[in-house]
Amino acid sequence: MKILDRYILTSFIQTFASVFIILFFIFILQGIWLFIAELAGKDLDTWLVFKFLLFYSPKIVPLVLPLSILLASIMTFGNFAENYEFAAMKSSGISLNRAMRSLIIFICGLSVVAYFFANDVIPKAEYKFLNLRKNIIQRKPAMAxxxxxxxxxxxxxxxxxxxxxxxxxxxxxxxxxxxxxxxxxxxxxxxxxxxxxxxxxxxxxxxxxxxxxxxxxxxxxxxxxxxxxxxxxxxxxxxxxxxxxxxxxSNDDDEEQVAHTNNMLNVSELSYTLDSLQATYDKEAKSVVANIVQRPNGVFIPTPTPAIVPGVNDTIKPAVKKDSIPQDLLSVVEKVDRIRVLEAASNNISSTDYEVSSGQKALLERIKNINNHWLALYDKFVIAFACILMFFIGAPLGAIIRKGGLGLPIVFAVLIFIIFHFINTFGRKLAQENGIPPFLGSWMSTFVLSPLAILLTYRATNDIGLISMDNILMPFQKAFNKLFKTKNKEA
Structure with a gap:
């Protein structure tokens, strides 16, 4: 490894480690606030509280890790640009792509680690976390x-x-x-x-x-x-x-309960579970359709038609032929039976509608459960790609804004991460309700921000600023000059 690569990598890792630790403890404090009702005033010893937070902490890594990479990238490359280190590199014939090479390898390796962490560590920690809460209450009933x-x-x-x-x-x-x-x-x-x-x-x-x-x-x-x-x-x-x-x-709503179950499974277990759920859904869908098609209709027994006696009741309408369908179906039924026919038809429609609606609700719940499992499966890969995405947004952005430290980089990092997290949450909720496919719901934030990463990388590697202020200010400057020239002529 060359001295330059070692210097860039060391600067980034130091910044990344400090940012990750700070953000990690901030999110841990947020977790303590969420579970303060279960921890405060319950006479728990220090070891139990430590285990409680230890098993809770892995689930916040998917939030902390991309944000830390984004902020560390902006700060590191902002410092390089602010201190004219990039100018020295470019004067020596070293481009931005060449300067980012060692960090790209490091971030790719970190994304692989993030995938295995999300696939192996988080499910086990989630399982132990839920069981620890249950065991604390059972062993110390006064905690409740x-x-x-x-x-x-x-x-x-x-x-x-x-x-x-x-x-x-x-x-x-x-x-x-x-x-x-x-x-x-x-x-x-x-x-x-x-x-x-x-x-x-x-x-x-x-x-x-x-x-x-x-x-x-x-x-x-x-x-x-x-x-x-x-x-x-x-x-x-x-x-x-x-x-x-x-x-x-358990949590307050059913969606969170399903999410907890999904978080305790790795990729292979999710794949096996999805096959079982899909087979169960197909079987239940066929059963619902069969019940609706084969359900018995209401039985209507008409009033016996009296025999036709010439000269007495020969005015009775003859039976309707099979090959002819009258416009008024009730005309083929005796008047005394028409109300019962309408009641039987209404009951059949109501019961059929109930069967259809109840079947739809049951199948919709099955679909939501399947979608939640798909989301949990895709999340293992989303966190890995999010690390790469945040780096290719943060590194070019830091080189463009040319500001390091904790001022402007934090503003940009928080703004971009809020957009990323909001789109990700919106896509997941929409996919859970079967509004969009789970694949699109999980990767929606990546699809939206990937063009931004490509744009920033292109502009940074070609020495183009983020926004050309001349193009924005030039029309106002021309209008301002014309206005003052007109006033001077009048004077």
Whole structure:
């Protein structure tokens, strides 16, 4: 390796390492803020908190790594241009392409490392992270409840005045509000003491209450009675309640739950899962179509037609021939049966419409699940290419703006990365809802910013500025000169 290549590579690596560490800790602090409710006031030791953050940190690398490469590239090449080092290189016959050669090899190697990191490390860390959250709650059931405030767990709101015992399992002054989803009435349970019992192999948290009262609203059908707000009160010596903790190990919406599952799979596992999901989807689609086509129609039994007696009922219309279709289909049915025919047809249409809509919803959920798996598969490659893309945006941009340090480079880096992240998020959300193909959703940000990288590289290697200010200011200068010449002539 030549001295120049070693110098450029060393300057970039030093800047990249410092920027990566700073941004990494900033995103770690953001993660702490997101999970502060699970960490603060839960009597967790330092080792558990360290493991919690250790297993969480790999998932932020896909955000930190491209941003660090972008910012380090702008700062490094901006410093070279600002200190006239590029001018010295060009005077010695060294072009920008030649100066970037060692860094291109380094960035390509870093992108390969990023791919294997996203494929092997992140899925394992995600699996351990979710299981650690579950094990913390199961081993320390008191973690689910904080003193002096209501804690929402499923349909329960639990408040305790004080916790005691070795693991905080002994409770004093327990108040529980229980409300069913969509219901107005509420049940209030108060007890003097309580005990938390859990099992590491179960997702149920058992709460034993002692010496308490049970208040329950009574829903009366009489409006006058409802205005009195009646309720029932009973006392108990001991009562056992089971609380489902699975809600604590899941996110707020189903999309995030699917995403977590996808993040725990590597490329080979995702490929195998996609084959299974696609086969299941094809089978279910055929089943839905078969159920709609072969579903039994409503059976209509017409009123028996009386026999035709000449001179008595010979005015009855004859039966319709098979080869002729009348314009009024109800004309072939007796008047007494027409209402029943219309009701049977309406019921058939309603039931068929329900079958079609329910089948469409079920198939749409299957498609969304498949799309999420495709997005997770493409993300392994997107992060690798994002490293190369950000370098070919940052290095030429730094050479053009000729500014190093932490001022203007940060502005450009943050602006470009926000655009990249926004387009990436928009494309993923659109692909998850089956609005666009998953491939386009994952690579949308790359498709949008690749022309910018090509343009900047072209202008930097050909010594063309980012924007020609002369072309912008020349019309205003001409108009300004004409205006002043006119005033001078009038004077």
């Amino acid at each position: 409840i904080v003193e002096g405030q209501f804690n929402a767990i499923g349909s329960f709101n639990i408040k305790v005045d004080k916790k005691g015992g070795e693991n905080g399992e002994k409770l004093t002054g327990v108040t529980i509000h229980k409300r069913k989803p969509g219901a107005v009435d509420v049940t209030i349970i108060r007890s003097k003491t309580g005990l938390l019992v859990s099992n590491e192999k179960s997702n149920l948290l058992q709460l034993e209450l002692y010496d308490g009262f049970y208040y329950e609203d009574i829903a009366s059908k009489n409006p006058a009675e409802r205005q009195k707000q009646p309720f029932a009160k009973s006392s108990f010596t001991k009562q056992v309640m089971n609380i489902d903790l699975t809600i604590l190990n």
